[in-house]
Amino acid sequence: MAPTLKLTYFNIKGRAEPIRLALYIGGIEFEDNRLTGEQFAELKPSLPYGQVPVLEVDGEVIAQGLAQLCYAGKLAGLYPEDPVVAMRVDEALCAGEDMSATLRPSFFEKDEAKKLEMRKALAEETLPKWLGMMEKRYSARPGDYSCGEEMTVADLAIYSFGSWMKMGVLDGIPTSILDPYPTLCGIIEKVGAHPKVKEWNDKH
The missing domain is CATH 1.20.1050.10 (Glutathione S-transferase Yfyf (Class Pi); Chain A, domain 2)
Structure with missing residues (x-):
């Protein structure tokens, strides 16, 4: 069963864009949650490192953009097996x-x-x-x-x-x-x- 994914970042390209692209290229469904500054301020205390992007995978919050990008790449066939x-x-x-x-x-x-x-x-x-x-x-x-x-x-x-x-x-x-x-x-x-x-x- 495909995971339920929710990617949270600001309404800009920034650090989330390669993650979004990997998931989109791979045809992987995800919720593209884009924050305002006020929403980020409210959310920040609950974030693992006080930063975005965060990726929720079946409800588990995963931080650090590079980790998320590699995961998205594996789902999409854009991260090598070799x-x-x-x-x-x-x-x-x-x-x-x-x-x-x-x-x-x-x-x-x-x-x-x-x-x-x-x-x-x-x-x-x-x-x-x-x-x-x-x-x-x-x-x-x-x-x-x-x-x-x-x-x-x-x-x-x-x-x-x-x-x-x-x-x-x-x-x-x-x-x-x-x-x-x-x-x-x-x-x-x-x-x-x-x-x-x-x-x-x-x-x-």
């Missing part, structure tokens, strides 16, 4: 987390001038360093995706992060920041062209 390929996927997801963590301090900086200084360093030094390492890593592998011939949840994470960066939502980070990295851009383009991803985007 242990070595699965390890590549985990590596890619963890590297993405490390890169994302470099952005977080600038989100909490209230001084606008200082924030722009931080973003300038991110745009000119930190992000190119990480993106360059990823480009080198993934371009050395066969196939069109980060971990080989088949699309996995790692590619959904790359697509979600890359699409977000290209939207120009971060002051001081140019929308062209990914342009020098053809492998990463190719992954983003290929995932974005997937029929189920296009269908999801058209609906949301």
